Amino acid sequence: MHAEQIYISRHGATASLVLNRPAKHNALTEAMWREIPDLLAEAEADRDIQVLIVRGKGGAFAAGADISEFEDVYATEERAQAYSRAIGEALDGLARFPKPTLASIEGACVGGGCALALACDLRFAAQGARFGVTPAKLGLVYPFNDMRRLVSTVGASAAKDLVFTARLIDAETALQIGLINRLMPQGVLSQAVEEYVHHITQTSSHTASVTKQMIALIEAGQDEDDEATRQLFLNAFSGEHFQEGYRAFLEKRRPNFPKP
Incomplete structure (x- = not known):
């Protein structure tokens, strides 16, 4: 049992970032952010880890930021800036994480919890999950980077709809608009995530890392190949992963890719 409100657990080549406030539906405190x-940084430095799962304990992903702290964290402009900066550094850090990330979502995924899920590469959810982007309920504004990730995921029209209304949507609607990638029956989400992640761990971590770099450049507005992206492509041919991958293909065996 873990007493920490947030922690990393490891299982083989997979790490989980676990939110552990089930009595509060995993609402995130400032300390957690x-x-x-x-x-x-700990998970990135661990060479054995290839994939990071973000999940909550107790049947909820995250109900958002802990509103009980708002009187303190928004007491002054300086305090609000420091609090917002802490949240931004957490979310942007997750979005920049160089290894594949997957949000495993049950129950509430609202406000800051939805922002956390959007910072992951992929989102799998169980039926019964609920999603909401709710700054309008508090008269707040969604930060630019969070809005960019939302628009990139669901498109501008759906993003406006979610933010203007601040309504909660069910998992079926979330799948329809592209907010989540897969929807699972209740009770099988963990197994489905584990099976999916296993596929990733059998492939090249170098390919995954460079793919994330390429997609980040595309999302930032780059629309043509340049010297840097050409070099990313060409470097693979002299890399250890390609040397192992093509030999394994010729020898009709599963590749044993080296650790990064």
């Missing part, structure tokens, strides 16, 4: 960058 501040701890995320260090936990991400």
